[in-house]
Amino acid sequence: MVDVVKQLAGIPLFAGLSKSQYEALARIALRRSCRKGELIFSEGDAGTGFFVVLTGRVKIFKVSADGKEQILHLFGPGESFGEVSVFTGQGFPADAVTAVQSALLFFPRQAFGALIQQNPALALNMIAQLSRRLMQFAGLIEDLSLKEVPGRLAKYLLFLSETSAAGVMTLDVSKGQLASLLGTIPETLSRILAKMNRQELIRSRGAQIRILDRRGLEEIALEGKKL
Amino acid sequence: MVDVVKQLAGIPLFAGLSKSQYEALARIALRRSCRKGELIFSEGDAGTGFFVVLTGRVKIFKVSADGKEQILHLFGPGESFGEVSVFTGQGFPADAVTAVQSALLFFPRQAFGALIQQNPALALNMIAQLSRRLMQFAGLIEDLSLKEVPGRLAKYLLFLSETSAAGVMTLDVSKGQLASLLGTIPETLSRILAKMNRQELIRSRGAQIRILDRRGLEEIALEGKKL
DNA sequence: ACATCTCTTTGACTTATGTCAAAGCACTTT
DNA sequence: AAAGTGCTTTGACATAAGTCAAAGAGATGT
Numbered sequence: 476m477v478d479v480v481k482q483l484a485g486i487p488l489f490a491g492l493s494k495s496q497y498e499a500l501a502r503i504a505l506r507r508s509c510r511k512g513e514l515i516f517s518e519g520d521a522g523t524g525f526f527v528v529l530t531g532r533v534k535i536f537k538v539s540a541d542g543k544e545q546i547l548h549l550f551g552p553g554e555s556f557g558e559v560s561v562f563t564g565q566g567f568p569a570d571a572v573t574a575v576q577s578a579l580l581f582f583p584r585q586a587f588g589a590l591i592q593q594n595p596a597l598a599l600n601m602i603a604q605l606s607r608r609l610m611q612f613a614g615l616i617e618d619l620s621l622k623e624v625p626g627r628l629a630k631y632l633l634f635l636s637e638t639s640a641a642g643v644m645t646l647d648v649s650k651g652q653l654a655s656l657l658g659t660i661p662e663t664l665s666r667i668l669a670k671m672n673r674q675e676l677i678r679s680r681g682a683q684i685r686i687l688d689r690r691g692l693e694e695i696a697l698e699g700k701k702l
Numbered sequence: 703m704v705d706v707v708k709q710l711a712g713i714p715l716f717a718g719l720s721k722s723q724y725e726a727l728a729r730i731a732l733r734r735s736c737r738k739g740e741l742i743f744s745e746g747d748a749g750t751g752f753f754v755v756l757t758g759r760v761k762i763f764k765v766s767a768d769g770k771e772q773i774l775h776l777f778g779p780g781e782s783f784g785e786v787s788v789f790t791g792q793g794f795p796a797d798a799v800t801a802v803q804s805a806l807l808f809f810p811r812q813a814f815g816a817l818i819q820q821n822p823a824l825a826l827n828m829i830a831q832l833s834r835r836l837m838q839f840a841g842l843i844e845d846l847s848l849k850e851v852p853g854r855l856a857k858y859l860l861f862l863s864e865t866s867a868a869g870v871m872t873l874d875v876s877k878g879q880l881a882s883l884l885g886t887i888p889e890t891l892s893r894i895l896a897k898m899n900r901q902e903l904i905r906s907r908g909a910q911i912r913i914l915d916r917r918g919l920e921e922i923a924l925e926g927k928k929l
Numbered sequence: 930a931c932a933t934c935t936c937t938t939t940g941a942c943t944t945a946t947g948t949c950a951a952a953g954c955a956c957t958t959t
Numbered sequence: 960a961a962a963g964t965g966c967t968t969t970g971a972c973a974t975a976a977g978t979c980a981a982a983g984a985g986a987t988g989t
Binding site for chain 1: 764767768788789790796822828830833841846885925
Binding site: 649650651661662664665666668669681 | 935936937938
């Protein structure tokens with residue numbers, strides 16, 4: 476219990492809460508360990524609560540009738556997921572599986588509902604959280620509808636380069652998963668990477684990628700320039 | 703002022719609040735009238751507050767570098783928009799224009815922030831609101847990424863038929879706007895409608911559409927069957 | 930080192946959807 | 960009614976991206 480309190484402190488959703496509020500949260504939280512590839516919930520399952528990632532990584536995704544998948548989110552330590560169906564009362568809107576061995580906290584719906592009603596700060600954190608996610612979704616919708624795959628990839632690479640040290644960066648997901656994140660398939664992604672290499676925009680070998688022509692990538696990502 | 707209170711009562715975001723809470727909201731709300739096509743905010747504008755539609759209709763959309771638009775939402779009476787940037791502090795994520803002559807209420811950020819901190823019920827309403835919208839976005843992402851245009855159209859028609867009286871239904875947006883809502887262009891939409899007519903799935907003339915083969919549409923919408 | 934997987938790349942091909950241009954319709958304005 | 964304006968439809972065409980199949984590369988375990 477005590478160590479759960481400690482872990483809660485690093486979670487943005489719970490930022491700035493009082494000690495007693497942490498304890499109240501810790502009291503209702505349930506720990507769960509999942510090995511890689513474990514199904515946490517399926518689309519349509521009744522939302523009996525939501526989760527926080529302590530360690531590992533969880534993939535939230537939709538699957539089409541013929542098996543293609545679109546990743547909606549990849550959540551890492553400190554991030555929460557499944558809140559939405561706690562509040563809409565509808566089933567989960569997508570599937571969730573662990574991408575790697577992971578440790579989760581589960582917050583049951585009823586108990587958490589009671590808590591949030593008495594903690595305005597928690598409610599406001601939740602609002603901020605949902606707002607950020609909505610913004611992110613708006614961006615994904617824009618990308619899927621208005622950009623071509625090279626544009627989405629360029630945007631992703633530029634974004635990744637901000638977070639990573641100078642020079643070389645390393646993809647933190649497999650290329651197949653990256654394809655799904657960008658709303659395409661591995662073959663298409665592979666071809667586009669090859670083309671970007673040929674045009675000296677990037678230099679990639681395996682998961683290592685170095686940006687050679689930042690401006691060129693920006694033109695593709697933002698101005699819709701063709702590859 | 704008094705009549706503003708009356709109008710607030712019909713707004714889901716404010717459902718179930720007390721009389722004094724309505725009055726507090728009415729005190730900070732500003733009225734605004736917009737004629738058709740008026741720009742309410744642009745992507746990137748600082749979010750100084752959010753809006754509620756009293757009458758009319760507002761279109762929230764993204765535009766690509768080369769002018770194609772993707773509608774994110776069409777909001778009608780009682781619905782609110784622009785909340786997200788109130789809580790993230792970032793600029794508006796998309797553009798908003800009135801689709802027809804409309805009357806809006808504007809809630810300034812600061813004042814509303816103060817209110818929501820003291821009204822747990824209001825905060826919970828906001829959470830429910832954002833959650834619903836997130837779910838809706840997840841559906842749009844799924845459609846854009848995993849369904850083809852005929853599937854999206856079939857889904858839209860089936861959805862519309864639920865809300866409308868038996869038999870014939872009338873499109874409540876122009877076909878150009880419908881195309882933008884479905885993530886495509888008018889030409890493509892037109893061709894697909896023509897094809898659905900030829901295959902006796904629907905019978906459409908102008909904005910009037912009658913569903914002839916519901917099961918057939920469902921196969922296209924849900925099972926990805928080809929047109 | 931070898932065999933076995935899984936992931937990635939490449940090639941040839943198909944197809945859905947976008948582009949461009951023109952014609953058709955419907956509505957308003959005069 | 961005529962003329963203008965903005966939607967919608969249709970046709971011919973271009974192309975981005977998916978499908979299918981096979982080969983290559985990298986890991987992992989025995």
